[in-house]
Amino acid sequence: MTNPLALPFDADEMLAGLTPWIETESPTFDTAAVNRMMDVVQHDLAALGARVERIPGRMGLGDSVRATMPHARAGEGGILLLGHLDTVHPVGTLAKLPYRREGDICYGPGLMDMKGGNYVYLDALRKLLAAGVQTPLPVTVLFTPDEEIGTPSTRELIETEAKRHKFILVPEPARPDGGAVIGRYAIARFDLQTRGKPSHAGWALSDGRSAIAEMAKSVARIESMTTDDCTFSVGVFNAGQWVNCVSSVCNAEVLSMAKTQALLDEGVAKMMALNSNEGEVVMEVRRGVTRPVWEPDQPGTMAMLSLAQEIAGEIGFGLTGSSAGGGSDGNFTGFLGLPTLDSIGVRGKGLHTLTEHIFVDSLVERAKLAAALYCRLGA
Template identity: 85%
Template sequence: MTKDPVDLPFDADEMLEGLRLWVETESPTFDAAAVNRMMDVAQHDLAALGARVERIPGRMGLGDSVRATMPHPRAGEGGILVLGHLDTVHPVGTLEKLPFRREGNLCYGPGIMDMKGGNYVYLEAMRRILAAGIETPLPVTFLFTPDEEIGTPMARRLIEMEAARHQYILVPEPARPDGGAVIGRYAIARFNLQTRGRPSHAGWALSEGRSAIAEMARNVAVIEGMTNEDCTFSVGVINAGKWVNCVSSVCDAEVLTMAKTQELLDEGVAEMMALNSTEGDVIMEVRRGVTRPVWEPDQPGTMAMLQVARAIAGDIGFELPAGSAGGGSDGNFTGFMGLPTLDSIGVRGKGLHTLNEHIEIDSLVERARLAAGLYCRLGA
């Protein structure tokens, strides 16, 4: 049997068969029970490899995390950490509109690109390595978390404490549009907004009311108008009103800000906080939510990892461009900590967070070989 991990007998059809259960186990972040069903699936597959698996209870009404230490003579020591999330943005029932299906070189399904496909591929690479009797230079640990899609408010500390033990961090988020990896990420900040007005009967005494919805709508235009190429503002959630015949007294909203540098993030935060208002008939309260720090590119450890990955990709037969990116991931945290981190090394695809989410099937074997190569060459 071959001992070159790049040439292990990966099979796309087999991977799709295993990945199907992952995709069809819907796991939206805010449904802790659904996320935990997905953690059950992952825990089973990890245990089947002989891993020592730990279930870490969730907090804040969120799901659990799973940490798995792969079989190795030095198991438990710091080595390579595979860091991924198993929550998605798709509510339970999305499978009715976006069923798991294969069409030519594409395979569709909720969360298949972001990021169940990449997580499964890196697990499959480890399965093949163990089956071949290959001993990796460093022990490998997997950490799957439940809340990345909402900024990782609960699991961040767990991620940081676990990552600090390891020499290398692999984040199999989906590949960039050009198939490349991510070696730095922009900062992401979230904000919670609330306008509070004065209720009244919308038909009987409209003029006596002061609409919280109207004030929020005015601010939406102001906030999104602050966007430029280097710092963006997006209002993604608005909740208000229960009765159409009542002037709304409360309106809540959530805003996401992306900035390319810490300085720009600080300026964006200041602009948002300046919207606080306690005067007038309708007041605006702005509260800062979770933040993903800037992960500066070109860190020596990360660049050294990239060179290893590029050599492996060359052996496989593809190029691996790399650069900084927006979007945010848990790689922001490990990169910010200065830990060698290679992000977006998962499957290729398009349409993440939409009802057109899909992966390119031929990227399954390609990325599994990349994963196997990284496991066997990092630390060698």
């Protein structure tokens, strides 16, 4: 059998293949843009000989793509490659963050989170197929459109598919030290609205009651609840159309992260306690989507980590494993107790910013890791 670590991986080739992936911008809320990205990936998977299904989106969000890779037992449960193709970058970000290489670094919107990792793990399958290597277990690929907003439309799809498989690989970007994730903290989202009383801001200011002012007070109160183990962040704040009007409605969104379910429950209780219809400005707090705690040290996941560390040693790098904040779809599969190895994608920095980039040498490194995992899981 061909040694998967000896396959002809080439960073320049991978960067060229990634060009249409990165230059097809795909922010979550732009359904047409996400579906254009799904078109690109559907084509690449079909070119590998996969049986590709396009799963229509719902809730106004994009489609998903599921691919059954060529295998003697294709369609059976085995290894699930799970990733998302939506990004946080609006269409037009390429003008500020063009896809480009500068020495050992390559920049681009969504390159680190997580198109780079998705592509690398597909390239590993491409090289294995070209070499005529059949993996011990069949591989299924599932790419989804809404991870960046908490996976409201595809959680059920992910969980149903994942339950069919023995191992789940999630090529989210590696941790800052290059390590993998073997557990994740809980995440909860909240939708907030304050409702006041409108008036003319110049002519009758005292007649109004500002929803913006009340929400602004709440921002400070909410973020002051943050501790090392349970954080609160106001990430969206929308209100007002006319500067000469006292705004009667203000909307905001809050993200909370907690290291344990008990801490998250406490955080949720604190947030829900902000509901108030007393006084002249009403505050309404509604629960949004939640990612459950993925408890670390589950035997199946730890066995996967041990294998990955053995492979990494053969390649020539160290691979740590730890719990992490920042939700992923691995929360769902790990919460279900399914063996899941997360954040095994490319190394880089600046995800979700206009400096998002990867380290080019991580492409071949992670492709070798992927190929060996495909060949040794279930062997």
